[in-house]
Amino acid sequence: MGETTSSFFEALSGAGRQPLLAHASGTLRFELSDGGETHRWLVSVDRGEITVSRARRKADCVIRADRRLFEGMARGEVNATAAVLRGAIEVEGDPQLLVLFQRILPGPPAKSEAQR
């Protein structure tokens, strides 16, 4: 299991209310494949309040991706929409939740970000 993935979800869990998701509610399950294994993370969003667990519950939106690709997303290096379009991420259920979830992902590490 990648360190980055765990720390991403841990940070998300401890980050408190996400104002950018104030109007989002629903559950997303990330199924991240890593070699032969699949690691599942359940993210529940309740009007901006986020809880993260490993519970195996039914989710409104299931996102399947390779663990490394997901870590790229978490670092802002991989654009999730483009990845969905090229089939590198599979989405089942309500895709709008993934569109909203992208709001809290970082942007690409670019020099203009440091300048601002």
Add this chain to the structure above:
Amino acid sequence: MSPDVVNILDGNTFVVSDERGDVEATPTDTAGLFSFDTRFLSTWVLTVNGERLNALSTDDLSYFRARFFLVPGTGTVYVDSKLSVIRERAVSEGFHETLTVLNHDEKPIDLTLRIEAGSDFADLFEVKDALDKKGEYRQDVEKGRLVLTYRRETFERATAIESSPAADIDPSGLTFRIRVDPHDSWTAQLAVVTRLVVSGQVRRTPGSERALRRARSGMEADLRRWISSAPRLESDWEALNDTYRRSLVDLAALRFSPLSAGGRSLPAAGLPWFMTMFGRDSIFTSLQALPFTPQLAATTLLELGIRQGTRIDDFRDEDPGRILHEMRYGEMTAFEERPHSPYFGSADATPLFVVLLDEYERWTGDRRLVRRLELEARSALNWIDEYADLQSNGYISYQRRNEETGLENQCWKDSWDSISYRDGGLPGFPRATCELQGYAYDAKIRGARLARLVWRDGAFADRLEREAADLKRRFNRDFWVADGEYFALALDPEGNQVDALSSNNGHLLWSGIVDRAKAKAVARHLLGRRLFSGWGVRTLAEGESRYNPIGYHVGTVWPFDNSLIAWGLRRYGFKEEAARVAVGILEAAELFSGRLPEAFGGYERMVTKYPVQYPTACSPQAWSTGAPLLLLRTMLGLEPVGDNLVVDPALPVRIGRLELLDIPGRWGHVDAFGRGRFAQPARQTTSRSAAKRR
């Protein structure tokens, strides 16, 4: 576009074929079946006994259905065939085609029908630029169907073709060997189904007559509902009634449901290249259509809001709070060879988002949506000052950060030479075009109203109003070309005026940023000989160095532009002037059979007598489709005031009677009536004989 090309569409799925119904695409033309920016069929050719057919007639039955009457033969004038073929095609998740062969002879006939099928799976961007493909192709014959597949890494697009009755299928097409009895007919159903990224099986679409009928009747019922829920127009100007109906039908055809919108639709920008979500086009079209189909605005606001920028991304020209410019779904976007996932390089969509939100509330009273989008609206307002003021001079300006595939010009006049000085010189970047400042002003004024009314934040409202007042004061000082008495097209990077006279002045009236004392001079220019052609206001004034009556943004007349100009004139009390612009454009619409093109030539009306279509303009174009709607609103002087709709018509005698019935809004439904009162100047009257000559 050549006249024999037939377009039918549903959302962003469309078919472009020749008059026989055949598709033989070359790498650079737009023939084919397209869906989500990918060509799913580039070859679809019917032969009978090895011979191509000839078209006797082609009917557009509706925007999603077409019918082709064909006969075998050499294409000479004299046709005497014992055989005819009818192809009827309807677009929905690909397309369905009913193929009917009629034997008019007294003898039975044995025939070999062949459909050649193939796909290059080109991305729309590749069709425009003729680029090479990087993936691999497959053709599989499986269980009674032909599946064409294109694969590049995890990217996969497929087209499944099946028929009822079953055909002999090979990797490049379908063959039917049939016998048709005397005076009898033979029919086959063909289904072409497009498949996107989704995993698993190709979605089965039963090729049965019943399923086909169901798909058709569902879409027809939907179109009937769409038209019957819009206000009814009655007038003694027959052509205006036709234009209105054409606009409603085209607007229905241009509805587009983004992949993640749960079936809700918003206006796409135009056929065939622009069947996707555009910030600017979707917002303007929703604004134009607000009094008629307010639900379009709600979806536009929600969908653009959900995809609002949240980070700095140079490739996509994204900033926090920025509203997207364009979304695409094709291969080049998927592999980040193009930035449209989505691309944010537009400087006007963000303030216009706030303008639309406020205008939507004024019409519908839907405060729930205004509350729902409070965060997005505040972020958009914040973008204006925080991210769009590239020169720290208090004005919005633009300069792309993606220098390879980003857009150089991020205003609606986005061609390379659209922003020029009088002497034809082009300014450097960043550019602060004038209409952007007007939109920013309007966004702040309207944002303040929403802050006070819905978000209950008086301090924010006060701040926005102070900023707006300051912006207006500075703008009227810095952009005013004193010796010409109009507003400059832009400020250049040095802060100097880009001093050409342009139609942008009309947008400034619309936004309200123009000092009262200056409005009369602006209106005089808009209706003056240099800008007004007799049909409408030219994008760039005659006499400017780059003026060209068929230059895309440097002299043509854009119906959409004129609809906003008329609204702007009305806003400053120039009722008759507004109606002159409105009638000019609507008379042009009459000569375009009710469907206004994106742009037409800026030639003097008295000289050409009829409007000259701009050579490559695409049609129907959403904001041209919306123009007659906004012009009707303008002429009738429809304005929501509190919970009432004020009607204050100002019509020329050209229109004897104009009634718009059942206008939806926060008042329920109301009717508006108007009668022609004032005479038009002589150079304006339509020449009926000229129209006929055309």
